[in-house]
Amino acid sequence: MAKGALAMPDAARRYWWAAFGIASVLVLVLAGSLAVLLWRGLGIWGINAPVGWGFAIINFVWWIGIAHAGTLISAILLLLRQNWRSGVHRLAETMTVVAIGCAALFPLLHMGRPWLFFWLLPYPNSMGTWPQFHSPLVWDFFAILTYGFVSLLFWYLSLLPDLAVLRDQARSRRGRIAWCLAALGWRGSARQWETHRMACWLLAGLATPLVVSVHSVVSFDFAVSLVPGWHSTIFPPYFVAGAIFSGLALLIVLVVPLRALVGLGERITESHLDAMAKVLLAAGLVVTYGYAAELFFAGYGGSPYERYALANRLSGPYAPAGWALVALNVVAIQALWFGAARRRPWRLFTVALAVSAGMWLERFLIVVVSLHRDYLPAAWGIYRPTFWDWATLAGAAGWFAWLMLLLVRFLPVMPVAAASPQREPAAGSDDTARAVHPGTRPYGLAGVFTTAGQLVEAVRRARVEGYRRLDAFSPAPVEGLPAVLGAPRVRLSPAMFAGGLAGAFGGLLLQFWSNVIDLPLAVGGKAAASWQAFVPVTFECAVLGAALGALAAMAAATGLPEPHHPVFAIPGFERASRDRFFLLIETADERFDSLRTRDFLERSGAQEVHEVPG
């Protein structure tokens, strides 16, 4: 296996194994409780009338909320040009993808018969039925599906150059093949970097409204119903802020120990922690505003049921949870007004841990405490989680930790491609020029440069000389290189727009046809064609279509995946992902002449010139 991008000290390695051991035990606990669940059914959980939504829904909302912080840091802060994100964004994106995986587990299990999950999908079936697109639960399914796909795409895209680094540093043959496939043939050409930069930017623009929509839709699961304590218009913004709040808290919980163990102190500095703490505080204050708004509306709105639901949270049978929530989510974060709490990692860690627990309690309060006493006192009841509820909760946390530990260990948690270009080359890289088979025409000539400036200058001179079939490869994007190369501009937005439009129309058509024409069912006294209900799914389909369009346009612009390419045969090309810059002039160029072109490259400052076998 390739050495991950992290050089782990021995002490860290021991801690890693200890943590991995604990996480593995919890994964076994999860596997066991899932097996029991599938064998015996949902009855092993504490859910029953009146509380039909127990730990599964709490955990789902908690995990999906955690995912949001990753998108916030990778997308929203990218758009806002907040540079402090660079130290933590990979970790945050990884956390997002893993947290979505954990979140998606729970609604599936909650269905009782998870193997029939595809009944949620719109497809022509033998029942002649369609998903009920007036229902927030169906919106949720589409939102999570789109969010999962876009997050995965975003994560993988930003990882791609680093996977190429791992490929080029891999020592075993198996590792090389694995990383080569994973990197999809990334070679760091000017066009690939240009596409990469643009795609990250556009996907960030796409992910920003998406992340707001996802937790809004999750909040609709509650707010669209009539249960006192749920039926509230403050829910969408309050949920989105709560999601960012809990996600940032968990990110800090992950970052602080990692930073201490692996010695990331110089990459994730106190000022990074300070910035995260400030955003945490801001999100916490919005959440506090949400609590205040709930209290205000319950008091001012005059509905005795709403008023009782709120009073019940702080004085009913679950009052300890209510007060703990206030202590953890409202009081604890007040420490973050002070630099001494923001800049001391372990103090910040303690606050973040409190918030993580507090936000779980918040979902407990919303889900359980609202349901256990609603309109009809005769139907009131107490919810008691069973052993299997706790086991599944702990197991899912273990599953999250297990995946995170593996990803942190084997994938670069820090973007390496742009990190340390002056690293030592891996031992054993063979720099001997390969004999070109006589008789086959070589692909071109490649000059090796040591700085980006030399490369840009060489490209400029090549253009002046009249060379047109050029390509340049670098370990990081080089400012101005695409312009000097004279390559046509990379355009991804038309494909994204077309994909988005197709997705929106497709989604709208699907909903109208299935729910208005083919199977009109009256729900909640609304007309079948009440279009407002179709907005969320139309939006999610548009985003999904745009992401697919971006994917197609990226593939078209870069030619990826292309794990085999002639340039990989250039001796020393593995340094193109580390500290060398390559200029390739193809044999197919009209002005190509093996002697004169070689001479040109040498004159332009190339350290070495290699023939690229065809």
Add this chain to the structure above:
Amino acid sequence: MPQILPPSANLAVRLALVGALGAGPALLWLFSSLGGSSWVTRAGEAPVQPVPFSHKLHVGGLGLDCRHCHWWVETGAVAGMPSAKTCMHCHAQVFSDAAPLEPVRSAFDGDRSIEWVRVADLPDFVSFDHSIHVRKGFACVTCHGRVDLMPLTEQPVAMTMRWCLDCHRNPERYAWPVEQVFRMDWQPEGDPVALGRRLVREYGLRRPTDCSFCHR
């Protein structure tokens, strides 16, 4: 740096990627076609009965009326299966010692039921009433097929919900005059569309598609 993978890897990886993206729709297509397929629904398969009873012989050949054996059909939710006594009305004299009829005789002697295997079996979560369908002009043949041509009885079409809904939405396509519903080979005279519309009006046929209409 030597090449890690051969040129053919490019095509393989691209195909794999397209395959991965296409796997979702392909699976949906599989579920969608599998759900209603006869492999799942067992439509068109004749289950093994205790007695190899032939509707072809009894209905097609002898011309017995459906109600001769299924005599609850006009008043009950289920059409009913013939008791051993019903069989013995004739088989006390006809083929009275034929070997295949042994289960009938022993059931009759022991005052037990014949354990017929249900051919048209709806799931328990749907409520279906024969009497209302028969009295509102829906013929036996419409759902059970031409049993008068079946040596061994089978359910010719899968009784899926989509199939039920087709008639519940478009009763004019399937309604017969009520006095013809026990006929096997009745054909409408004149314009069947006009007849269907007239019957829908005459019998006051609604188009019940609410969930709770059948799933009570």
